Amino acid sequence: MSLALTGPITGSGLVAGRPVLLATFADLPIGARVFFAVVVAAGAGALVLQTSAGYSHWPVLLGLLAGASAAALFRVDLPFSLQGTTMSLSFAFAFAALLLLGPHPTLLVASVAAWVQCTVNVSPRNPLHRTAFSVAAVAVTATSAGVVFLNLGGEAAFSAPGLIGQEKAILGAALTYFVLNTFITAVAVSLTSGHPLARVWNEHAVWSALSYIVGGAVAATAAVLLSGEGAWLTPLLVGPLYLTHRTYRVYSDRVEDERRRAGEMSDVHLATIEALALAIDAKDQTATSRIRRVQVHAAGLARVVGLSPSDVQGVRTAALLHDIGKLAVPEHILSKPGPLTNEEFQRMKSHPQVGAEIIATVEFPYPVAPVIHGHHERWDGKGYPAGLIGDEIPLGARILAVVDHFDALTSERPSHRALSTEDALAALLAEAGQAFDPYLVHLFVEHLPSLDDEARQQSEPARRLSFAALSGSPAAASPADPAPKRVFQDIALAHREIYALYEIAQSMGTSLGVGDTMALISSKLSSLVPFSTCALFLHEENGDLLRCRFATGVDAEILQPLAVKNGQGLVGWVGRNLRPLVNARPSADLEAGGSSGETRLQSALVCPLVANDRLIGALAVYDTEPGRFTDDHRRLLDRVAEQAASVVNNSILFEQTKQDSLTDPLTGLPNTRFMFVHLTRELARADRLKTEVSLLVMDLDGFKEINDMHGHHVGDKALREVARVLRSGIRPYDICVRYAGDEFVVVLSGCGADEAQQKQRELQQAIADIPFEVRPGRFVQIGSSFGNAVFPRDGEAYETLLATADKRMYQDKAQRKALRLGQPPEPAEDAESAKPRSVFAKIPSQPPMNRPH
Numbered sequence: 001m002s003l004a005l006t007g008p009i010t011g012s013g014l015v016a017g018r019p020v021l022l023a024t025f026a027d028l029p030i031g032a033r034v035f036f037a038v039v040v041a042a043g044a045g046a047l048v049l050q051t052s053a054g055y056s057h058w059p060v061l062l063g064l065l066a067g068a069s070a071a072a073l074f075r076v077d078l079p080f081s082l083q084g085t086t087m088s089l090s091f092a093f094a095f096a097a098l099l100l101l102g103p104h105p106t107l108l109v110a111s112v113a114a115w116v117q118c119t120v121n122v123s124p125r126n127p128l129h130r131t132a133f134s135v136a137a138v139a140v141t142a143t144s145a146g147v148v149f150l151n152l153g154g155e156a157a158f159s160a161p162g163l164i165g166q167e168k169a170i171l172g173a174a175l176t177y178f179v180l181n182t183f184i185t186a187v188a189v190s191l192t193s194g195h196p197l198a199r200v201w202n203e204h205a206v207w208s209a210l211s212y213i214v215g216g217a218v219a220a221t222a223a224v225l226l227s228g229e230g231a232w233l234t235p236l237l238v239g240p241l242y243l244t245h246r247t248y249r250v251y252s253d254r255v256e257d258e259r260r261r262a263g264e265m266s267d268v269h270l271a272t273i274e275a276l277a278l279a280i281d282a283k284d285q286t287a288t289s290r291i292r293r294v295q296v297h298a299a300g301l302a303r304v305v306g307l308s309p310s311d312v313q314g315v316r317t318a319a320l321l322h323d324i325g326k327l328a329v330p331e332h333i334l335s336k337p338g339p340l341t342n343e344e345f346q347r348m349k350s351h352p353q354v355g356a357e358i359i360a361t362v363e364f365p366y367p368v369a370p371v372i373h374g375h376h377e378r379w380d381g382k383g384y385p386a387g388l389i390g391d392e393i394p395l396g397a398r399i400l401a402v403v404d405h406f407d408a409l410t411s412e413r414p415s416h417r418a419l420s421t422e423d424a425l426a427a428l429l430a431e432a433g434q435a436f437d438p439y440l441v442h443l444f445v446e447h448l449p450s451l452d453d454e455a456r457q458q459s460e461p462a463r464r465l466s467f468a469a470l471s472g473s474p475a476a477a478s479p480a481d482p483a484p485k486r487v488f489q490d491i492a493l494a495h496r497e498i499y500a501l502y503e504i505a506q507s508m509g510t511s512l513g514v515g516d517t518m519a520l521i522s523s524k525l526s527s528l529v530p531f532s533t534c535a536l537f538l539h540e541e542n543g544d545l546l547r548c549r550f551a552t553g554v555d556a557e558i559l560q561p562l563a564v565k566n567g568q569g570l571v572g573w574v575g576r577n578l579r580p581l582v583n584a585r586p587s588a589d590l591e592a593g594g595s596s597g598e599t600r601l602q603s604a605l606v607c608p609l610v611a612n613d614r615l616i617g618a619l620a621v622y623d624t625e626p627g628r629f630t631d632d633h634r635r636l637l638d639r640v641a642e643q644a645a646s647v648v649n650n651s652i653l654f655e656q657t658k659q660d661s662l663t664d665p666l667t668g669l670p671n672t673r674f675m676f677v678h679l680t681r682e683l684a685r686a687d688r689l690k691t692e693v694s695l696l697v698m699d700l701d702g703f704k705e706i707n708d709m710h711g712h713h714v715g716d717k718a719l720r721e722v723a724r725v726l727r728s729g730i731r732p733y734d735i736c737v738r739y740a741g742d743e744f745v746v747v748l749s750g751c752g753a754d755e756a757q758q759k760q761r762e763l764q765q766a767i768a769d770i771p772f773e774v775r776p777g778r779f780v781q782i783g784s785s786f787g788n789a790v791f792p793r794d795g796e797a798y799e800t801l802l803a804t805a806d807k808r809m810y811q812d813k814a815q816r817k818a819l820r821l822g823q824p825p826e827p828a829e830d831a832e833s834a835k836p837r838s839v840f841a842k843i844p845s846q847p848p849m850n851r852p853h
Helices: 030-050 058-073 090-100 103-119 128-151 167-193 197-227 231-283 290-304 309-321 324-328 342-348 351-360 369-374 395-409 421-430 438-458 467-471 484-506 514-525 569-577 587-592 631-661 672-689 703-710 712-728 753-768 798-821 828-834
Strands: 002-005 013-015 018-020 085-088 533-540 545-553 563-565 581-584 603-611 614-623 693-701 735-740 743-749 772-775 778-780 783-791
Touching: 030 103, 030 128, 030 167, 058 085, 058 090, 058 103, 090 103, 090 128, 090 167, 103 128, 128 167, 167 197, 290 309, 290 395, 290 438, 309 369, 309 395, 324 351, 351 369, 369 395, 395 421, 395 438, 421 438, 514 533, 514 545, 514 631, 533 569, 533 631, 545 569, 545 614, 563 569, 563 587, 569 581, 569 587, 569 603, 569 614, 581 631, 603 631, 614 631, 672 693, 672 735, 672 743, 672 798, 693 712, 693 753, 693 798, 703 712, 703 772, 712 735, 712 743, 712 753, 712 772, 743 753, 753 783, 783 798
Parallel strands: none
Antiparallel strands: 002 085, 013 018, 533 545, 533 614, 545 563, 581 603, 603 614, 693 743, 693 783, 735 743, 772 778
16 A cells, blocks of 8 residues: 555645645745655655666566556555545555565655656646655655665575565565655645645554555565466456455545535535524614625635635634624623713623633534634634634634624714725724734735625525515505504514523523523514413323423513413413414413412413423413403414523423532532632621521531441441431521531531531431331431631631531540440540541542542
């Protein structure tokens, strides 16, 4: 197998942080040019030195030349991420020449095959420097393999009794050929593309290893047959070579087909995103799309500077989604006509970070999130959010910054009027070298006319909305219609519908809780569907109930406790049939939920929430007027429900993940992470109000014996029982935490030392009273040791309080043990030093992760 650079490399080299096109030798990075020159010089030297050598066995040599040339024509494009490299089975003939004729004929056969592989039937024609490099690389490889072969005692089969005893030389030569050929090609690709050498060489070596094994075996077999009396069998060796070639060809075609399909899916994915993003641009009915214009300008500038097609697509996608983070910026800031206050500007500055975090959840096959994250960075380092400077800013982000700023200058904004193209270009040039990459600014100014032409060609005029289209009437509005104001209201309603649906769609992936998500949806929904009350019912598979998780508006307090059996009431019927209900009787839900309250709500519109063919719940709106909702309202709410289903589903998953991160999975108690957050808050509150907070640290006595004698499953049961007793023995606003193993912490807000001592005794007795059955008929008593500390008497930092309570807990444990053994209690210091320290011996500055017992 021989590797050669037979096509243009799709990557881009980097010179002073900028990509360059690799069409000519002069365009190569300096490192690549030096490497190419060294290899070509070495290969030329090897070819010159071998011209003085004589040849023998001309029929065999000519046959090997013909075979190698024919094999070189059957090249296969390697389906690497870095394209431009081909391989052929000419190695088998070159290696056979080494074994039969020696190093000098091998050099001739390998070089001719490489030249054929790079030039014959290659379209477009290979640049001269690439062909020269490929031939020289093979020449260097063949010469090195020949030297290794001779130095290891190898001798040509036609000059020796045979190849028996030359196994070491044959293996050494084959390995040298394989390593050098793949390594030299990988270095060339790495230097020209800027990709890591290890990654490139690994791709080449892995892909071509099989062909070298097969080619070497065929060459050795052919040498044995030709040097003996089995020459007539050598044509049979074409079979393994053909099967190897066919295997590579089929797999390469399959990989290419998979790439094509992935590209098609990527196009569909991007088209879907683009359709959602362009919806917001529909409110400008006559001007060309701003989003489309920014996309065309950014992608065009990316092509001008020589980015790869994948990176160009990344810039195009980022241009489409770069302002998605403004969803986190209040509308009054976005639409403010005057300058922003410092506080408002700080809020505005969050949108690149927010946008990057949202997009980072989508696995694009090209970089998008870094471009969005950096498109407000400045060349002089004074930008945001990271304060990057110069070439530290991703190239795609620098491109988008130039294009977006120019578009902002030429567009009407709440804060300024649009500038003419000439004035905008002058302002852009004034910022070159300060806010923007000066090289990119001058390129953009130079190519702006052609970019504008491309933008005009790709833009489609927006359709004008008519009153007839909006109202659904088949007749056009009469010029004498005395309701022009209504026309404008209908147009505004159409804009609000698109904008609200778009905003709901964009809320996906923002990781909001259910309450926040529904607050967002209900606020946007109010501009589409009139309602007095909005409610969300979530489906609980355990019990097949639809339980109200959010309600706002009139009589919301009556709806919030409702849990309706699936199939009953309005929401139950919708959940069972997965169809909306219009203008149904709201009291049916109250009756189905067992509520005896009376409601002022007279009409209801309920739509199902379905995600991935699974019922999530129901979205319901109610009104105090009977018959309030129309089929158009049903259509709009149904559209919102389609979007909201995924949003609510994501919010449920987010809340579940958040709950899991703060809860001990064994006992259901809060975990250490929650405790440190709670303690920080409670101590600050107590310090502000001059009150006390008590901490109880508890450790089970003899817990190791329970685990050792009865098994860890019984130990887990004991921990759950103790957690249940502790939880039921404290006030609702106090917390009990499982710290680690068999250690628990109780935080008592507003409690002093006396109350803490009393609560300690109560809990200690309650634990002792647990009827704990370790096996049928066998009960054991669970003992516990407690220690307490009071803020601020025993310390003002939670680290000090926990350490103090921990020390007292060990004193209590030592005293309890002494009493059980009938011995006098040990001094506190001795007891403490005689016991292993607990996890509170060193309180971490950051909350530790959950630790199993």
